[in-house]
Amino acid sequence: MSADERRLYLFDDVRADAWAPFSLTRPTGELLFGRWRLRERVERFAGARAAGHLTRPALARFAEAGAPAAVTPDAVPAGETRLLWSSRAVPELSAEPGREPANLWVGDALAGASLAPGAEMPDASWLAEPVPLPGLADLEIAGAWLAHPWDLVSRGPDRLAADLRVTLADGMQRVPDGVWRLGDAALALGSEVRLEPGVLLDTREGPIELANGVEVRAGARLAGPLYAGAGSRLLGGSISLTSAGPMSYLRGEVEETTVLGYANKAHDGFLGHAYVGSWVNLGALTTNSDLKNTYGSIRVGPPGETVDTHLTKLGCLIGDHVKTGIGVMLNTGTVIGAGSNVFGSEMPPKWIPPFSWGSGDRFETYRREAFLDTAGAVMPRRGVEPDARVLGWLGDVWDAARGEAG
16 A cells, blocks of 8 residues: 555544443444445545444454454554544535545544554544644534434434435336335335335335345335345335345334344334344334323433433434344333343333343343354354354453453
8 A cells, every 4th residue: 555545444432432332342433324334424435445443442353244343543554644533423425534634623523633654643542532633734524423322313314315315316216016106206226126016115205225135025115215225124014214234124113213234123013213233133012112201301321320312202222132022112212232132021121231131120141151152043044154253252242241240
């Protein structure tokens, strides 16, 4: 690589580190927001593939297919032109990072820096709370900030609509015989998309994109803006204003929800104003509430430390590798920590620590070996063979969350 070629690194600051339940298991840049993951969005802005994530020590062995690995500041070569960018900063699709060394600003907050070859690499304390680097010019970047993980929910549909309107400007396609269509917003069907007769595609409120290999079965009503990633199956029911990553299986009523991918909701039940991590399985009739009976603002967080979201609609935030049993009912603003197994007819608490096992308010620690065995059994069902690095990464995050107590 020549010195004038820029390498992109995303970093998680102190706020991104606290994005429960997702920050335990993955760099924040690997969260889906609208049509793309935050990292993919920054790659489009930078015109370069990300070379790595500067993130939490427990994610040193992070290993997800298609995602860059975690790196440490001292592993970033000084001879490179480096672009450091906060994973919480969302650049506009039309924004450009410039070519000269600069402090990069989104609004009144520092979003990162462009460093010349040979410039000193900032240390971990700078990445946690970045400040302007001396000697650099200031460059304003058009974009916005995500302050909390529930921003991914409340702002997701609008972001998805804006993304699809840009990328699908020429995406109008004819639907197969027996499939109904309403509206004239863009519709894009990837290769080998299968739409059974009796499917309704409603593009009156926004575009729809179905990626390669998506299957939509009879009786499904899809309303835009909507994105379904490669290999997903939309099995029936009403699915609207939703972005789903690859290999997402969805049925029932799904509204204003993001599904990171490789998740299974193959049965009836309501999922609304929610964010669902990877490798989640929701049992039949698992349902969340997304509106309080009082129509009041929803609070989120552990007991005694809840935060007012100032949202009247917010369902659940579900971490990676969570499983729920049949008929589980989730209250507004419920957060389920990664790797938990929740079951039973009694509504669980609104804050469930990672790697919990139980029902109602009776939980114990999900044993490390049992969790890894389950993950190792589930992932091949979607064609992913977990190797030693993947299982090491998942074991590391179990240790970070439960090691001292478990």
